[in-house]
Amino acid sequence: MDVLWSPWRYRYIAGLERQDDGATTGCPFCRIPAEARDPENFVLYRGRHNFVILNIHPYINGHVMIVPYAHVATLAALPAEAGYEMFDLTRRLTEILAQEYRAMGCNVGMNLGQAAGAGIADHLHMHIMPRWFGDVNFITTIAETRVLPEDLPTTYARLCPYFDQFPLAGQSPA
Numbered sequence: 001m002d003v004l005w006s007p008w009r010y011r012y013i014a015g016l017e018r019q020d021d022g023a024t025t026g027c028p029f030c031r032i033p034a035e036a037r038d039p040e041n042f043v044l045y046r047g048r049h050n051f052v053i054l055n056i057h058p059y060i061n062g063h064v065m066i067v068p069y070a071h072v073a074t075l076a077a078l079p080a081e082a083g084y085e086m087f088d089l090t091r092r093l094t095e096i097l098a099q100e101y102r103a104m105g106c107n108v109g110m111n112l113g114q115a116a117g118a119g120i121a122d123h124l125h126m127h128i129m130p131r132w133f134g135d136v137n138f139i140t141t142i143a144e145t146r147v148l149p150e151d152l153p154t155t156y157a158r159l160c161p162y163f164d165q166f167p168l169a170g171q172s173p174a
């Protein structure tokens with residue numbers, strides 16, 4: 001499925017190519033938290049075990065991901081504390097998306113492994129997408145192409161203020 005008008009996509013891919021020729025692992029979910037470029041990387045929040053980031057290739061406006069710092073591919077390999085925090089962040093993000101985007105519902109889920117459709121299969125991550133009645137428009141239906149009317153900097157600016165209310169209860173700032 002193609003996405004209409006996604007200039008950031010090409011900038012992102014170019015960035016990966018530029019930075020993967022050095023000593024990095026090549027895993028963007030390991031590289032991004034190691035950098036001090038959260039606004040450029042669209043990192044919304046750094047928790048103790050996970051960070052929250054916009055999906056660079058959003059399926060829909062407001063598509064966010066929760067990613068553990070641990071480079072693990074399976075839920076069994078995910079440290080328990082990271083799993084607890086991931087679910088707590090998931091719960092809070094559904095509330096944030098309902099408030100800011102007036103989401104009527106959310107898709108929450110993980111694609112574990114390439115066979116399940118994971119784009120970055122070696123480093124698991126949780127997707128959260130706001131949904132509205134009627135958001136599958138006719139273009140999607142007839143042409144398998146989506147129109148994304150909001151660019152990533154706008155989404156980032158809308159969601160950032162909600163994370164001023166963090167850290168989460170019982171946690172010290174990262």
Ligand SMILES: [Zn+2]
Binds near residue numbers: 027028030072122
């Ligand atoms: Zn990784």
